[in-house]
Amino acid sequence: MEFDLAHGEAVLERTPRVLRALLADLAPAWIDATEGPETWSPSVIAGHLIHAERADWIPRARIILAQGASRRFTPFDRLAQFRESQGKTLAELLEEFARLRAESLETLGGWRLSESQLALEGEHPAFGAVTLRQLLATWVAHDLGHVAQIARVMAKQYREAVGPWRAYLPILDR
Amino acid sequence: MEFDLAHGEAVLERTPRVLRALLADLAPAWIDATEGPETWSPSVIAGHLIHAERADWIPRARIILAQGASRRFTPFDRLAQFRESQGKTLAELLEEFARLRAESLETLGGWRLSESQLALEGEHPAFGAVTLRQLLATWVAHDLGHVAQIARVMAKQYREAVGPWRAYLPILDR
Numbered sequence: 419m420e421f422d423l424a425h426g427e428a429v430l431e432r433t434p435r436v437l438r439a440l441l442a443d444l445a446p447a448w449i450d451a452t453e454g455p456e457t458w459s460p461s462v463i464a465g466h467l468i469h470a471e472r473a474d475w476i477p478r479a480r481i482i483l484a485q486g487a488s489r490r491f492t493p494f495d496r497l498a499q500f501r502e503s504q505g506k507t508l509a510e511l512l513e514e515f516a517r518l519r520a521e522s523l524e525t526l527g528g529w530r531l532s533e534s535q536l537a538l539e540g541e542h543p544a545f546g547a548v549t550l551r552q553l554l555a556t557w558v559a560h561d562l563g564h565v566a567q568i569a570r571v572m573a574k575q576y577r578e579a580v581g582p583w584r585a586y587l588p589i590l591d592r
Numbered sequence: 593m594e595f596d597l598a599h600g601e602a603v604l605e606r607t608p609r610v611l612r613a614l615l616a617d618l619a620p621a622w623i624d625a626t627e628g629p630e631t632w633s634p635s636v637i638a639g640h641l642i643h644a645e646r647a648d649w650i651p652r653a654r655i656i657l658a659q660g661a662s663r664r665f666t667p668f669d670r671l672a673q674f675r676e677s678q679g680k681t682l683a684e685l686l687e688e689f690a691r692l693r694a695e696s697l698e699t700l701g702g703w704r705l706s707e708s709q710l711a712l713e714g715e716h717p718a719f720g721a722v723t724l725r726q727l728l729a730t731w732v733a734h735d736l737g738h739v740a741q742i743a744r745v746m747a748k749q750y751r752e753a754v755g756p757w758r759a760y761l762p763i764l765d766r
Contacts, residue, residue, distance in 0.1 A: 570737075
């Protein structure tokens, strides 16, 4: 499927509601659960999405749209949330994410991007030339990947509890 | 993590809202998308969850609780939704699922299950003795597995559109 701006925005605007529906008011046993050492809990993932909203999608899109002398993106800090989420409850993180996402979508919509703008390029620190269209498609797929991850982390908490049904639930061993 | 009835119910009651938040009013390009031949779209998955609500969880729990002469479960039809969902819109499926889930949770809550009831056994057609506790844990993990599947199916539609970012998005090749 080709990237379509309206289709992409429809997913992006849903993500804060999806996270709320999945996580709001759940017990710590769920929201702080992980898949083992060095893996992320639903709370950590919410913090990561907040950092991406601040440091990744819109800032990188601005670099591409400006077409300045340097179009190289600042490397993204995948661990920023361990610092930035300190002292915040999940309810606060979900609210912060919803607010930042709404702002991002307002900015994105305000640009009224043309096909030729979507084809403009920036420079990714690891793999070089990327287009604005690819960046926006990645934003959508990244949201969905983390929704799937949250559901998987939660499901895995019952890996033993399901007994022999484990054989029918591939998500428990992914 | 051990299965805990209140924790499990908290997830089960959220699933209809999660599906609505993810899917309501999305374009057919998303809700009818699949991972290829013989794989399921978000709409098909919604139909499958409806059939499980009717034919799996509560009916099997009743068989276990009755402790009758035969405690063998009726085999579950994994393809029933292709017949039962015909002519229904996704909005109708989401509403039907929410209604059935609410009824299931009312039934489950009304039983006020004790630890000894949770340890009662039924007979799964494929792998024999299973406990009510395992059945209920499976119900929760099954919900979460399908939420993850829906997000994955949607993400995969942008497998090519993300360009080189595909290397950073393992969900696109899962």
